[in-house]
Amino acid sequence: MVGSIVHQLTKNASIEEIKAAGLDSYYADHDTGIYPVNASGVPFTAAYIxxxxxxxxxxxxxxxxxxxxxxxxxxxxxxxxxxxxxxxxxxxxxxxxxxxxxxxxxxxxxxxxxxxxxxxxxxxxxxxx
CATH class of the missing domain: 1.10.287 (Helix Hairpins)
Known part of the structure; x- marks a missing residue:
């Protein structure tokens, strides 16, 4: 659900808005698609389970x-x-x-x-x- 919220907030964002939000490096790797990472950008791994x-x-x-x-x-x-x-x-x-x-x-x-x-x-x- 959090991923859906992030997607809804970013799906129509301009490049300027994405940069202003500090999401430019994320955007460069994933566009506005949802990729499960923690707040530090570390990807999800099954090791969390x-x-x-x-x-x-x-x-x-x-x-x-x-x-x-x-x-x-x-x-x-x-x-x-x-x-x-x-x-x-x-x-x-x-x-x-x-x-x-x-x-x-x-x-x-x-x-x-x-x-x-x-x-x-x-x-x-x-x-x-």
Whole structure:
């Protein structure tokens, strides 16, 4: 959604407006197309996706990712004065809060499951019957 907002803001911009916005180096590589990079211009990589295979570790990482995204939306909102941009960012920020809550619930469920005692029974082999 943020990429769509950027696209809508730049699709009809003149070269002068692009330069004034500090987007000239981006434009030289990508025109006004959306290319996923961070604020420093570092391209997205799958290395950003954290997975250890342990549900507690992975859910904790998911919680952190949601909080980082929420903070980013808050920083963007603080920098802006255009309500047509602020309102979708507020929606996205609130969505991150809900995701955080759901990951927290999932983490509690996993932790509770791990704490439950288990009784494993083995069927009696045929030769012992």
């Amino acid at each position: 954290q997975s250890k295979g342990d549900p507690i570790v992975d859910l904790t990482e998911d919680l952190a990712a949601e909080q980082k995204a929420r903070a980013t939306y808050e920083y963007l909102i603080q920098m802006l004065d255009d309500p047509d941009i602020i309102e979708p960012l507020k929606f996205l920020r609130e969505r991150e809060v809900v995701h955080y809550q759901r990951f927290g619930e999932a983490l509690r469920i996993v932790q509770d499951y791990i704490q439950e005692p288990r009784l494993f029974t083995m069927p009696k082999p045929e030769f012992l019957k």
